[in-house]
Amino acid sequence: MAIDLYYWATPNGHKITIFLEEAGLEYNLKPINIMKGDQFKPEFLKIAPNNRIPAIVDHDPIDGGEPISIFESGAILFYLAQKIGKFIPSEIRGNTEVLQWLMWQMGGLGPMMGQANHFVRYAPEPIEYAERRYLKETRRLFGVMEKRLNDRAYLVGEYSIADMACYPWTKADASLEVDTEQEFPHVYQWQQTIGDRAAVIKAYEIGDRVRSNTKLDDQARKNLFGDRQK
Ligand SMILES: N[C@@H](CCC(=O)N[C@@H](CS)C(=O)NCC(=O)O)C(=O)O
CATH class of the missing domain: 3.40.30.10 (Glutaredoxin)
Structure with a gap:
């Protein structure tokens, strides 16, 4: 294969x-x-x-x-x-825009949520400053996405690798004090759209x-x- x-x-x-x-x-x-x-x-x-x-x-x-x-x-x-x-435009502007949001996920959303998750769920003893710091960053980053999705269905133009990179992290929000439905409605709507895709459903079944x-x-x-x- x-x-x-x-x-x-x-x-x-x-x-x-x-x-x-x-x-x-x-x-x-x-x-x-x-x-x-x-x-x-x-x-x-x-x-x-x-x-x-x-x-x-x-x-x-x-x-x-x-x-x-x-x-x-x-x-x-x-x-x-x-x-x-x-899943990425070939022309330079769209291509760079997708790359920006992909980097944003790789350097921001993923690492900050990863650390939030670690300090909230796995740290051997509670370290309140670290918890608050990463939970605050997580909320800030959801806010950035919320603004971005205010007037568009996907992060950049058509459905792209930027959406594929961000979606699984936003789904990992349960224990991180982020209620997308109540607080970030555009992110919530985007999650529904992506979560309904057959390929995404299949990917999560494979994961299970x-x-x-x-x-x-x-x-x-x-x-x-x-x-x-x-
Ligand atoms: N920046 C890396 C992060 C990868 C990463 O953190 N993978 C985790 C699972 S989500 C892992 O393999 N952890 C194993 C370990 O911590 O030893 C990427 O996006 O590929």
Whole structure:
């Protein structure tokens, strides 16, 4: 099969299954169970030196050369969109606008929500300043999206990789004091539109299947937050 996807069912993982399902590209799903520590296996680290999912290997790159391996979800989305010429405009202004919102997600929404989630749900002891700091940033970023979606259906023009990157993070908002329906109605509407897409429904079904029967036990905490991350 042309594309191997190294994956776990998390917001960053969902971005890529959403893309591949939308694009109808064939892919071989390779679960990397980050709770069990698969992200530290040498064969995975060769592809993803940052010990994080997602990563892909494209065995059929458009230049006809050697397989290309890619880590970082934003880079993967950008690569795949360029590969098939869809979900990103080819003209310079639209292309750059999509890239801006993709970077905004990669440098802002994802990391800030990730830290908020960590301090609210996983920190071994409560650190109030850190919780407030990242919850406040999360709210601010939802506010930025709300303004952006005030007069448009998607973040940039047509449905694009910018939407695919942001959507799974906005869906991870449950414990972060963000009530999109009440407080960010345009984000809520956009979530409904995207969440109803067949490819998105399928991507989440795949996630549920892959993740079934895993839980955050002591070993998983050690893998994700312990000394192995040094
Ligand atoms: N900036 C990276 C972040 C990837 C990331 O944080 N992945 C998490 C799951 S969402 C992971 O693999 N965690 C494993 C670990 O912490 O060891 C991307 O967007 O690909």
